[in-house]
Every structure is written in C-alpha cells, then in structure tokens.
Amino acid sequence: MQKSSEEIARYVYLVNVRYTNKQNKTKEIFFKYLEENKSKQEFEKEISKIWDNVNHDFMNKQIKKLQKTVNKDNVEQAVNIGRMNKKPIYQQTKDWVINNEYFKLTPESDFIKFEQKYKQNVVRNYERSQIAIDSYDRDTYLANKLGSYNKNVNQVITYFSKEGVPLRKVQLSTYLSMLHNTDLTRSAWNQTMRDAEYLNATRFIIPYHPFCCNECYYYMNRPLSKLEVEQLIDKTYNVDIVEILTGNREQVVGDILHPNCKCTLDIYWSDKQISSISYSPMEIDKQYKIRQKINGLTLERSNLRTDMKIAKELGNQELVDKNKAKISVINSNIRSLKSELPTSSLQKQATAIKR
Numbered sequence: 001m002q003k004s005s006e007e008i009a010r011y012v013y014l015v016n017v018r019y020t021n022k023q024n025k026t027k028e029i030f031f032k033y034l035e036e037n038k039s040k041q042e043f044e045k046e047i048s049k050i051w052d053n054v055n056h057d058f059m060n061k062q063i064k065k066l067q068k069t070v071n072k073d074n075v076e077q078a079v080n081i082g083r084m085n086k087k088p089i090y091q092q093t094k095d096w097v098i099n100n101e102y103f104k105l106t107p108e109s110d111f112i113k114f115e116q117k118y119k120q121n122v123v124r125n126y127e128r129s130q131i132a133i134d135s136y137d138r139d140t141y142l143a144n145k146l147g148s149y150n151k152n153v154n155q156v157i158t159y160f161s162k163e164g165v166p167l168r169k170v171q172l173s174t175y176l177s178m179l180h181n182t183d184l185t186r187s188a189w190n191q192t193m194r195d196a197e198y199l200n201a202t203r204f205i206i207p208y209h210p211f212c213c214n215e216c217y218y219y220m221n222r223p224l225s226k227l228e229v230e231q232l233i234d235k236t237y238n239v240d241i242v243e244i245l246t247g248n249r250e251q252v253v254g255d256i257l258h259p260n261c262k263c264t265l266d267i268y269w270s271d272k273q274i275s276s277i278s279y280s281p282m283e284i285d286k287q288y289k290i291r292q293k294i295n296g297l298t299l300e301r302s303n304l305r306t307d308m309k310i311a312k313e314l315g316n317q318e319l320v321d322k323n324k325a326k327i328s329v330i331n332s333n334i335r336s337l338k339s340e341l342p343t344s345s346l347q348k349q350a351t352a353i354k355r
C-alpha cells in the first residue's frame, strides 16, 4: 500500500503548485498594475478572475479516487480469508459508506474562505502601496517591494499547536495544500474504518514506508487497535490567519493533521503485512525532512522565476542577476540534498515531480 502514500504526496504537491501559480500570477499583475498606476478597483477586478470561483474539482476527484482504491482491496482480502463467501453488492455498500464519516473533512467553504481572505489582503496591500509609491523614487520602491512581497502578502498564515504555541508561518499555497493533505489522508483512513466496520475487522496497520512522519513512526508497521488509530488522527493543529495590515488575528476552522502526514491505514489481515525492511527512526526522520526540503526549494525556485520575470519587466537588470544567482544556489542545494538519500529509488521518490 506504499503507493497510496506516494499518491497522497504527489497530489498534495500538485495542489501546492496550483496555488503557487495563482499567487505568482497575482504578483505579476500587482507589479504591472502598480507600475502603470492602475486603480485599486481595476486591480481587484483583474485578480478576482484568479480568486473568485476557484475550481476545486481536481481536489475532490482525488479524494473520491483514493476512497475507491482502498475499498476494493479490503473486500477482496475479506473474501480471500473466507470472512465473506462472496463479494458484496457495491451499490448496497455505497449509501452506507457515504453516511459514515469517522474523521471530519474540510468543507469546500473553508477553502473559499481562505482564498477570499487572501484576495482581500492583496487588495489592501495594493492600495497601501499605491499611496506609498508617491513618497519614494518609483524604481527603488518597486525593487524593494518585490523583495518584501512574499513575506508581507503571501506568508500570512500562522498555525498553532493545540496548546496555542505558534509553530510556523506559511504561504497560502502551502497551507491549502496541507489542508488538502489532511483531507486526502483522512478520507483514506475513513474508508478503512468504514470497511473495518462493514467487514467486522478490529485491527489496523500503518504500512511501512520510508517517508513516514514523526507522529506516526511509533505506530507504523505493527497491528493497531481502533483506539490507537483515533488517538493518532486526533493530533491536529489549529490555524490562525494573521492579518498583516491590521495586526488582527482571526481563528479559522481548518484543522490540519500533524503536519504533512501522508501515512496510510490498512485493515490488519495477517502478519504478511508487516514489512521486514526497516530504517531507524533517525534515518526515517532524515529522509522525511529531505523530501520536505526538496519540495520547499522547488517551490521557492518557481517564486524566484516569477520575481525574475517581474524584474525583467521593470527593467531592473541588477535584480534579474540577483535572482538568477539565487536560483543556481537552489539547484545545487537540491542536487546535494538528493545525494544524501541512500538509494536511487528513494532519490526518485523524493523528487517525483519535476518542474
């Protein structure tokens, strides 16, 4: 079942790429319009095309697809060990499945709320920049603004532990992909829990995988009770949006699962599911972190490419060169991180998505 975990990793990353592209498109319009001295209304109208009515079908489709896969496998297992003497009629189980949700998924309205708040924050920032630009040398102002844009406009979401400790400040794209990560993981776990109930199974297993998250490591590759599963999925983090301009902090609903968990859950059928391959906790931790870093750097590189494009349009060659240099540092960092992974198969998994 390692494939599912890899699938989750891939879709989460693709969602991050989608939102990153939206952010970068917004940023290009921000600087183009600011330079051309367009009004706040014109700017808002243009970026509304990006942020209003965002199509979430891509995400919904992946959640549904993942559910189907797990369901079929479990039924076949139950038939194989003779717990059921024939395959159940799918239509019958379908309605039952839809009405039983163990772990709550994020409603689509939460994604929309975040997208809208982000849009409002960009518009407010645009308005302020329009006023500020008149007090400075335009070229200097635009160059400085490009340097601070990500921090002030994109990196505005903070998430907190349940105890209220701020853990990290992230971009909208990162946060929404984490939310999607939680939904994918939970929907796969939901499916397993429902199947277990339907098939009278009481034990579970998180299959061995080389990029296991910290929280799940202790639970991986051994039979688990339902209680242990529930404890594990309950380890979530709360999230606030920090409104940079007003300094206000607003709590929002979207709970994220212990960050970036891509572990999958199966019903435990037999000891054949226990893998004999194993990495030490330190090795797993290292592998996990390397993959996170590579993904982060790849996205940072796409931000820098946007900055380079904007700097070119602003006619600021110095800034173009600076970004070019940063990109080449990132490229060499990615190469050296990759070389720290022990096998070529792990290297491939850590950088499965090319950009």
Ligand SMILES: [Zn+2]
Binding pocket: 212, 213, 214, 215, 216, 217, 261, 262, 263
């Ligand atoms: Zn996990």
